[in-house]
Amino acid sequence: MKAICGLLAALALLVAVPARAADEIKVMTSGAFTEAYQQLVEQFQKTTRHRVVTTYGASMGGAQDSIPVRLDRGEPVDVVIVIEAALDPLIKKGHVVTASRVQLARSMIGIAVRKGTPRPDISTIAALRQTLIQAKSIAYSASASGTYVSTELFKRLGIADQVKDKARRIESERVGAVVARGDAEIGFQQVSELLPIAGIDYVGLLPAEVQQVSIISAAIATKATAPSAAKALIEFLASPAAAATIQKTGLEPIAQAAHQR
Numbered sequence: 001m002k003a004i005c006g007l008l009a010a011l012a013l014l015v016a017v018p019a020r021a022a023d024e025i026k027v028m029t030s031g032a033f034t035e036a037y038q039q040l041v042e043q044f045q046k047t048t049r050h051r052v053v054t055t056y057g058a059s060m061g062g063a064q065d066s067i068p069v070r071l072d073r074g075e076p077v078d079v080v081i082v083i084e085a086a087l088d089p090l091i092k093k094g095h096v097v098t099a100s101r102v103q104l105a106r107s108m109i110g111i112a113v114r115k116g117t118p119r120p121d122i123s124t125i126a127a128l129r130q131t132l133i134q135a136k137s138i139a140y141s142a143s144a145s146g147t148y149v150s151t152e153l154f155k156r157l158g159i160a161d162q163v164k165d166k167a168r169r170i171e172s173e174r175v176g177a178v179v180a181r182g183d184a185e186i187g188f189q190q191v192s193e194l195l196p197i198a199g200i201d202y203v204g205l206l207p208a209e210v211q212q213v214s215i216i217s218a219a220i221a222t223k224a225t226a227p228s229a230a231k232a233l234i235e236f237l238a239s240p241a242a243a244a245t246i247q248k249t250g251l252e253p254i255a256q257a258a259h260q261r
Contacts, residue, residue, distance in 0.1 A: 022049035023229035028067045029081035030059040030143060031174065032107045032190040033216045035249040037081065037237070043245075044236050050229045058143035059086035063171045066142070071095045071221075078224040079233055083107070083144040084215035091219075100220035100231070102238045105251040107214045109145045110191040112179050112200040119203050120186065128207060129157045132186070138167040139175045139184035141193070146170070148212045149188045156210055176200045190214070192250035216251070 029037050034056060041052045055075070058066040059082035067082055071090060080087075080096050084103070090096050111122055120131040132138060132154075140146035146169055154160040154167070170178050176197030179187040187194070194202050205211060218234045220227055236242060243253035 022051055023226040025050055025052045025079060025226050025229050025233055026055070026077045027052055027079045027081065027233070028055045028057060028070060028075075028077050029079075030057065030067060030083060030086075030216075031141075031193045032059075032083065032144075032214070033081050033105065033192070033251070035192055035196050036105070036242075036246045036251060039245050039249070040237055040242050041233075044233060048229075048232065050226075050233070052233065058141070058171075059083040060144055060147060061142040061171065063142055065172055076223070076225070077221045078226050078230040079218055080221055081216065081218045081237075084217045085144060087217050087219060094222055096219040096221055098219075100234070101217055102219070102234050103215050103217050103254045104237055105216045105246050105253050107190045107192060107216055107251050108211055109148070109188060109206050110194050110250075111203045111206070112176055112187045112189070112194045112197070113185065113203060114179055114182055115199050115201050117185075117201070119201060122203060122207065125157065125207050125209055128210070129159060132157065132159055133162055135163075135186045136166065137184045138163060138186050138188070139170050139178045140167065140188040141175050141190075142169050142171040144214050145188060145190050145212070146175075152212075153206070153210055190250075195250045215254070 045052055057070055062069060067080065080090065087101065091098050113119060121127040122131055140149040150169065154163055174193055174197055175187040175189040176194045178184050180197060180199030218237060220230045224230050246253035
């Protein structure tokens with residue numbers, strides 16, 4: 001009888017003490033990690049009390065919806081997920097906490113064409129060069145991959161002058177969507193951003209000799225209102241449990257033990 005009374009008293013105490021309210025985690029994430037992120041966040045919300053609110057934008061560039069511009073405007077955020085090269089400027093500006101940086105995945109650049117059209121040969125540097133010279137129009141992103149393509153790749157291939165009038169930078173939209181509409185014959189973007197787009201055929205990666213591997217990293221914002229919950233989300237995204245999801249979306253996971261940060 002005493003045991004039953006004790007149990008009832010404990011239950012009454014639990015009912016009397018309100019459960020801690022769920023934290024709302026505000027996230028800004030770039031396109032390369034979007035597909036993996038959306039699947040993983042769904043799992044995270046199911047297994048925690050936290051609610052995640054997401055804003056999407058490019059890692060780099062001056063578009064009004066890019067992550068750097070949003071942060072400069074002072075938009076509220078707890079977690080920032082961008083290409084590593086874009087994170088250092090955000091740290092210098094004081095937007096994110098340096099020590100909170102965690103690498104999540106490696107991302108590579110691929111090429112796509114409109115669905116049903118001939119797949120060009122990009123298997124070698126010579127073949128890629130010829131394909132781009134013959135292409136009527138080329139699209140590349142306004143973020144990290146596009147910056148590399150427009151400022152380095154074309155020059156390394158020796159075709160910068162030949163493609164300058166037919167290559168176009170795409171802002172605030174996926175390159176794949178532009179290719180799917182037929183507004184560009186060939187599109188460059190991170191593989192993970194091309195694969196989900198309907199209406200295109202993914203051709204393949206840039207040749208290894210001219211490929212650029214980018215690291216996708218996450219960090220906690222300096223003005224985060226839910227830093228503990230933000231840390232828990234980043235740890236989950238960087239954990240071995242998230243690796244399979246990251247890999248199937250066209251990225252290479254960098255699984256890290258949750259206790260490292």
